[in-house]
Amino acid sequence: MKPFFQPFLSLRPSRIRLAARTSWTTATLALPVVAASLLSGCGGSSSAPAGNVVPPATSSTTASASAEKVGVALASMNHNFFIGMRQGVEEGLAAEGLSGEFLVADDSASSQQQQVDQLIQKGVTAIIMVPVDADQAVNPVKAANSANIPVFSIDRRVTGQGARVTCTVETDNVAMGEMAARHGLKLLCERHGLDPEKPEDLKKLKTTVVHLWGLEAASSARDRATGFENVFGSDATPNVKVLKAVGNFNAKTSQEVIAPLLTANPEIELIYCHNDDNAIGALNAVTDVKKGREKADDPKRVFIVGIDGNRAAIEEVRKGNIEATVSQEPIDMGRETVKQVKQVLDGKQPEQPYIAIRHHLVTKKEADEKKGELWADLLKGGN
Amino acid sequence: MSSHAPSVKLPRIPVTWATQIGIFVIIVLLAFLFSRIQPRFFSPTTVALIFKYYSPVAVLALGMTFVILTGGIDLSVGYLMMFLMFVMAYLARRMGWDPGLAMLAGLGTAVLTGAAVGAGVAMARIPPFILTLAVMVSAYGATLLLSNNQSITDLPEPMLWLGGAEFSLGQQSFPVMAPVVVGLFAFAALVLRRTPYGRYIYALGSNREAARLNGIPIRAIEISVYALSAFCCWLAALMQLGINRTADPKVALSDSLELNAIAMVVIGGTSLVGGRGGVGGTALGVVLLSMLFNGLPMLGGQFGDTSWRKLVQGGVIFLGAAIDAVQRKYWRH
Numbered sequence: 001m002k003p004f005f006q007p008f009l010s011l012r013p014s015r016i017r018l019a020a021r022t023s024w025t026t027a028t029l030a031l032p033v034v035a036a037s038l039l040s041g042c043g044g045s046s047s048a049p050a051g052n053v054v055p056p057a058t059s060s061t062t063a064s065a066s067a068e069k070v071g072v073a074l075a076s077m078n079h080n081f082f083i084g085m086r087q088g089v090e091e092g093l094a095a096e097g098l099s100g101e102f103l104v105a106d107d108s109a110s111s112q113q114q115q116v117d118q119l120i121q122k123g124v125t126a127i128i129m130v131p132v133d134a135d136q137a138v139n140p141v142k143a144a145n146s147a148n149i150p151v152f153s154i155d156r157r158v159t160g161q162g163a164r165v166t167c168t169v170e171t172d173n174v175a176m177g178e179m180a181a182r183h184g185l186k187l188l189c190e191r192h193g194l195d196p197e198k199p200e201d202l203k204k205l206k207t208t209v210v211h212l213w214g215l216e217a218a219s220s221a222r223d224r225a226t227g228f229e230n231v232f233g234s235d236a237t238p239n240v241k242v243l244k245a246v247g248n249f250n251a252k253t254s255q256e257v258i259a260p261l262l263t264a265n266p267e268i269e270l271i272y273c274h275n276d277d278n279a280i281g282a283l284n285a286v287t288d289v290k291k292g293r294e295k296a297d298d299p300k301r302v303f304i305v306g307i308d309g310n311r312a313a314i315e316e317v318r319k320g321n322i323e324a325t326v327s328q329e330p331i332d333m334g335r336e337t338v339k340q341v342k343q344v345l346d347g348k349q350p351e352q353p354y355i356a357i358r359h360h361l362v363t364k365k366e367a368d369e370k371k372g373e374l375w376a377d378l379l380k381g382g383n
Numbered sequence: 384m385s386s387h388a389p390s391v392k393l394p395r396i397p398v399t400w401a402t403q404i405g406i407f408v409i410i411v412l413l414a415f416l417f418s419r420i421q422p423r424f425f426s427p428t429t430v431a432l433i434f435k436y437y438s439p440v441a442v443l444a445l446g447m448t449f450v451i452l453t454g455g456i457d458l459s460v461g462y463l464m465m466f467l468m469f470v471m472a473y474l475a476r477r478m479g480w481d482p483g484l485a486m487l488a489g490l491g492t493a494v495l496t497g498a499a500v501g502a503g504v505a506m507a508r509i510p511p512f513i514l515t516l517a518v519m520v521s522a523y524g525a526t527l528l529l530s531n532n533q534s535i536t537d538l539p540e541p542m543l544w545l546g547g548a549e550f551s552l553g554q555q556s557f558p559v560m561a562p563v564v565v566g567l568f569a570f571a572a573l574v575l576r577r578t579p580y581g582r583y584i585y586a587l588g589s590n591r592e593a594a595r596l597n598g599i600p601i602r603a604i605e606i607s608v609y610a611l612s613a614f615c616c617w618l619a620a621l622m623q624l625g626i627n628r629t630a631d632p633k634v635a636l637s638d639s640l641e642l643n644a645i646a647m648v649v650i651g652g653t654s655l656v657g658g659r660g661g662v663g664g665t666a667l668g669v670v671l672l673s674m675l676f677n678g679l680p681m682l683g684g685q686f687g688d689t690s691w692r693k694l695v696q697g698g699v700i701f702l703g704a705a706i707d708a709v710q711r712k713y714w715r716h
Contacts, residue, residue: 077527077532078532078633079532080532080533083531083532083533216688216689243683244684244685244687244688245680245687246687246688246689248637248689250633250636250637251627251629251631251633251634252623252627252631252633252634252637252638253637253638253689255436255626255627256436256638256676256677257680257687258680259432259436259677260429260432260677260678260679260680260681261680261681261683261687263423263426263428263429263432263681264421264423264424264680264681264683265683277631277633280629284626284627284628288432288435289428289432291556311533311534312534312536312629315536379533381531381533
C-alpha cells in the first residue's frame with residue numbers, strides 16, 4: 001500500500017493550497033449555520049415551526065361527538081413540570097367530557113402567537129395557555145378576546161394593556177424559594193445550635209452558602225432568587241457568605257460548576273438550588289468532591305435543597321441524599337384549570353381570577369409518608 | 384558586504400509545532416495565574432475532577448480530529464452521544480435487556496449511524512456540515528421520543544463502570560477514564576503517524592483529487608472517519624452515564640458539546656480545511672479548555688457564570704480559526 005502514497009509526497013505546495021481554498025469556502029459557509037443551529041438548539045427547540053400539532057392522549061379523545069373542543073397552547077415540554085401540567089389538563093378534559101387540541105411552542109413566543117391564531121380559526125371554545133412570555137402573550141390573548149374565546153393561563157400571568165385573561169392558575173415562586181431557603185436556614189441553625197426564630201441568633205450564624213441559579217433570564221429563577229434573598233441577606237444574616245453560581249436548570253452544568261466551587265471553598269454548608277435538575281447536579285458534585293455522601297448527622301455534610309419535586313429529586317430525598325425539595329403540583333394545576341374552563345363554558349364565572357395552587361416542603365419524612373400521592377409518583381411515562 | 388554573506392540562521396522550529404508550543408505556553412501562563420488567585424487550583428482533586436468531567440468531550444474531540452483532518456466536520460457528536468445514552472438506558476431499563484447486550488446495541492447504532500453519514504459524504508458528496516446537522520437535530524428528536532423528556536435512573540452497574548470507576552493513587556482517587564483517555568490519545572497519535580491509514584487521512588484532507596488519483600481508497604477512508612467519530616460518541620456516552628449516574632435528556636443542551644469539541648481541535652492547530660494537525664494538538668486543546676472551564680468557577684464571583692464560559696468558548700474557537708488562517712497564508716509547508 002505504501003507505493004500509492006509515495007508519489008503524493010512529492011506534490012508541490014501550490015496544489016495543496018488550491019485544494020485548501022475550495023474546501024475553505026465550505027467551512028465559511030458552515031459557520032453561520034452552526035451558529036444558528038446552536039442558538040435554536042439552546043432553547044431546546046426541535047426546530048418545529050408553528051404547526052407542531054400534538055394529538056391528545058387517548059384518554060382525552062373519549063369525549064362525545066358534541067363535545068366542545070378546548071385549545072391548549074403549551075410553552076414547552078422541556079421539564080417534567082410541563083409534562084405533569086399537560087397530564088393534568090388531559091385528565092381534567094377526560095373527566096369533564098371535553099376534547100382538547102394540544103400545540104407546543106418550544107419556548108418561542110412568536111410561534112405561540114401563530115398557534116393561538118390557529119386554534120382560534122379552528123373554532124375552539126376556550127383556550128388554555130402556558131404563556132412563553134408574559135409580555136408577548138398580550139397579542140394572542142387580545143386575538144382570542146376579540147373572537148370571544150375565553151383564555152385561561154397556567155403558571156405565568158399575562159400582564160398587559162387590554163388583554164383579558166378569564167382565570168390564571170399559578171404557584172407562587174417567591175414563596176417557594178422562601179420556603180426552600182428557610183428550610184436550609186433551619187438545618188444550618190440546628191447544626192450551629194441557634195434558634196432560627198430569633199433574629200439575634202441569625203446574626204450570629206457564620207457559614208458559607210451557595211445560591212445556585214437556574215436560567216438567569218427566566219422569571220421563575222428571578223422569583224426564586226427573591227425568595228432566597230428574603231431569607232439570606234446582609235441584614236438578616238450578616239455573617240453568612242453567599243456564593244453565586246449559575247446552573248442553567250441543568251444537572252450537567254450544575255455539576256461542573258459546583259465541583260470546582262466546592263474544591264475552592266470546602267467550608268460550604270448549604271447549596272440552595274433553583275430547581276431539582278440543579279439539585280441533582282449539586283448532589284453529584286458533592287459526591288465527586290467529598291467522596292461519598294456522609295451520614296445525615298455528619299457535621300461536615302453539605303445540605304442541598306431544591307424546588308419542583310421532580311421524580312429524580314424525590315427519589316434522592318427518599319434515599320436521604322437531598323435534604324428537601326419544595327414540591328409544586330403541576331398535575332393539580334392542569335386539572336384545576338380545566339375545572340374553571342368547564343365552569344365558564346357552563347355560563348358561570350370562574351371561582352377567582354387568580355387561583356394559587358399549593359406548594360409544600362418534602363423532606364424524607366413527607367416523601368415516605370406521601371408515597372404515591374406526590375406528583376412525581378403520579379407522573380406517567382418515565383421510569 | 385558581499386551579497387553572498389550567509390544569512391543569520393534562526394533555530395528552526397517545525398512550523399507544524401509552532402501553534403502547539405504557543406498553546407502550551409498559554410496553558411502554563413494561565414495555570415500560573417489561576418494558582419496565584421486561587422491556591423487550591425493546583426490540587427490532586429482538581430486534576431481528578433477535570434479528568435472526570437471533561438473526559439467525554441475529550442473523546443468527542445478525538446473523533447472530531449480525524450473528521451476535521453479529512454476536511455470534514457461532525458456537528459452531531461453532542462446530540463448523538465445523548466441519543467446513544469438513551470438507546471442503552473432504554474434497552475436496559477425499559478426493555479429489560481442484558482446490560483452488555485444493550486451496550487453492544489448502542490455500539491452498533493453508533494457505528495451504523497456514523498457509517499451512513501460517512502457514506503452520504505463520500506458517495507453522495509453531501510456537505511458534511513449539513514448532513515451532520517440533520518443527524519444532530521434528528522438525534523435530539525429521537526432522544527425525546529425515547530425519553531419522554533424524562534431522565535432514566537437506576538441504571539445497571541456495568542453501564543456506569545467506565546464513567547464511575549476510580550482507582551487510588553496515594554491519598555487521591557482518580558477516575559478510570561483518565562488512563563483510558565490518555566491511552567486512546569496515544570493510540571490515535573500512533574495510528575495517524577505510523578500507519579498507512581493515518582497517512583491516507585492526511586492525504587485525503589490535503590488534496591482529495593490527488594489522493595484519489597494515487598489510488599487511495601478515499602471513500603472507505605471517509606466512511607471510516609465518520610464511523611470512528613460515532614464510535615467515540617458511544618464511548619463518551621458510556622462515560623457520561625457513569626458521571627451523571629443517570630441518562631439525562633438535557634445533557635447535550637447544557638454546553639453545546641460539539642462546539643467544545645471543535646474548539647479543542649481547532650485551538651490545537653488542526654486546520655479546518657483538513658490535511659494538517661493531529662491529536663497531540665487536540666490534547667493540548669482539551670487541557671486548555673477544561674482547565675479554563677474548571678478554573679473559572681473557582682475564581683468566584685461572576686466568573687462562574689455562563690457568560691464567561693461562553694466567552695471563553697467563543698474566544699478559543701476564534702483564536703484557533705485565526706491561527707489557522709495565518710498559518711495557511713504565510714506558512715507554506
